[in-house]
Amino acid sequence: GENVEQHPSTLSVQEGDSAVIKCTYSDSASNYFPWYKQELGKGPQLIIDIRSNVGEKKDQRIAVTLNKTAKHFSLHITETQPEDSAVYFCAASTSGTYKYIFGTGTRLKVLA
């Protein structure tokens, strides 16, 4: 089955710097890759997603890149702000199963 690895597990950056979180997946049939932000005590919120026919997608300070050959995708947050501090999860959705397999999460701390 699909396996998603996520790194790093924790990440601290200075306010204004960029943050990059990387995920790798194992199933080449996966074709949808969302990213979620989870704040303490709340459910995950979708922040950006990318489909396998696209290499990059950007939404203001957030961007996601996908390398299908290498089977990895990354989340890039620029000009980080304290409110970006949260746990971020990547996920991969495998064709035909309708299931999301989540990465292990990255705890991002943006230091003011």
Added chain:
Amino acid sequence: GAVVSQHPSRVICKSGTSVKIECRSLDFQATTMFWYRQFPKQSLMLMATSNEGSKATYEQGVEKDKFLINHASLTLSTLTVTSAHPEDSSFYICSARDGQGNNSPLHFGNGTRLTVT
């Protein structure tokens, strides 16, 4: 945007009792909803897929008699933790897909923190 409402947000119950958690899609219909469990500082583990009008599909290792799922309408799925024990204490999160196909976004509720004393 698609909103998934989960209730209650917190519940404390005694060992041996049952607890029901509701998950509603507020502005869209969801033929399929998903129930996850999350331990502190860990990722989300899929417990079961709830299918409207039919039986839920449980992941390996999840006891279907312990975690009863009912999906009676296109906007409501319920998870009942039966005969709860302290080890059932966890954060339970439901989600629903807005649209058809596995490439549709999955939207999550705000979770239910269950504490069994």
